[in-house]
Amino acid sequence: DTGVSQDPRHKITKRGQNVTFRCDPISEHNRLYWYRQTLGQGPEFLTYFQNEAQLEKSRLLSDRFSAERPKGSFSTLEIQRTEQGDSAMYLCASSLAPPAHNEQFFGPGTRLTVL
Amino acid sequence: GQNIDQPTEMTATEGAIVQINCTYQTSGFNGLFWYQQHAGEAPTFLSYNVLDGLEEKGRFSSFLSRSKGYSYLLLKELQMKDSASYLCAVRDRLAGNTGKLIFGQGTTLQVKP
Numbered sequence: 006d007t008g009v010s011q012d013p014r015h016k017i018t019k020r021g022q023n024v025t026f027r028c029d030p031i032s033e034h035n036r037l038y039w040y041r042q043t044l045g046q047g048p049e050f051l052t053y054f055q056n057e058a059q060l061e062k063s064r065l066l067s068d069r070f071s072a073e074r075p076k077g078s079f080s081t082l083e084i085q086r087t088e089q090g091d092s093a094m095y096l097c098a099s100s101l102a103p104p105a106h107n108e109q110f111f112g113p114g115t116r117l118t119v120l
Numbered sequence: 121g122q123n124i125d126q127p128t129e130m131t132a133t134e135g136a137i138v139q140i141n142c143t144y145q146t147s148g149f150n151g152l153f154w155y156q157q158h159a160g161e162a163p164t165f166l167s168y169n170v171l172d173g174l175e176e177k178g179r180f181s182s183f184l185s186r187s188k189g190y191s192y193l194l195l196k197e198l199q200m201k202d203s204a205s206y207l208c209a210v211r212d213r214l215a216g217n218t219g220k221l222i223f224g225q226g227t228t229l230q231v232k233p
Contacts (some may be wrong), residue, residue, distance in 0.1 A: 047223030111162035
């Protein structure tokens with residue numbers, strides 16, 4: 006399978022715990038995006054990497070959230086001191102750089118439930 | 121501000137044609153995308169419009185009018201498997217060349233026999 010993969014697919018945690026999610030993009034894609042999606046809503050942009058550089062972060066991304074892409078390949082998204090409002094589907098997407106960047110390929114997502 | 125509007129729900133009959141509308145007001149514009157998302161699954165790419173007009177791809181077509189801030193997705197010969205959420209998204213050009221997508225809330229389409 007050469008698509009975008011995410012791990013874990015589901016995560017249940019207690020409020021106040023830290024969680025970390027992983028995304029493996031399509032290998033030749035140098036752009037990687039994180040989005041968050043709550044029930045009945047479209048995905049909301051969180052942050053974006055070009056290779057290993059994190060070039061943009063949404064105001065939605067509080068100080069409790071941190072993302073890395075250390076070698077320009079896989080990426081991790083960590084949430085510290087989770088809150089119930091963090092419960093959502095976290096989607097990762099990857100794409101080529103311009104001009105061939107018209108399609109973002111999404112992974113299956115990690116569904117986070119904070120109790 | 122950024123605003124993308126699409127109907128919340130639509131119902132159509134198998135074999136029929138359905139049109140899902142999307143209007144947008146964004147600070148920048150560098151293309152409009154339609155994605156399909158089945159419940160519990162990742163969004164999958166359907167179409168991309170950056171110039172005015174109609175793009176056709178099999179049973180699916182997408183139209184764009186940049187002056188009106190308007191797009192629609194047309195699904196022909198509806199099949200039961202087309203029951204899904206359809207997401208309209210605009211690529212924002214304001215933030216340099218980020219390529220980030222701004223999504224609408226999605227339209228849940230139910231296809232009935």
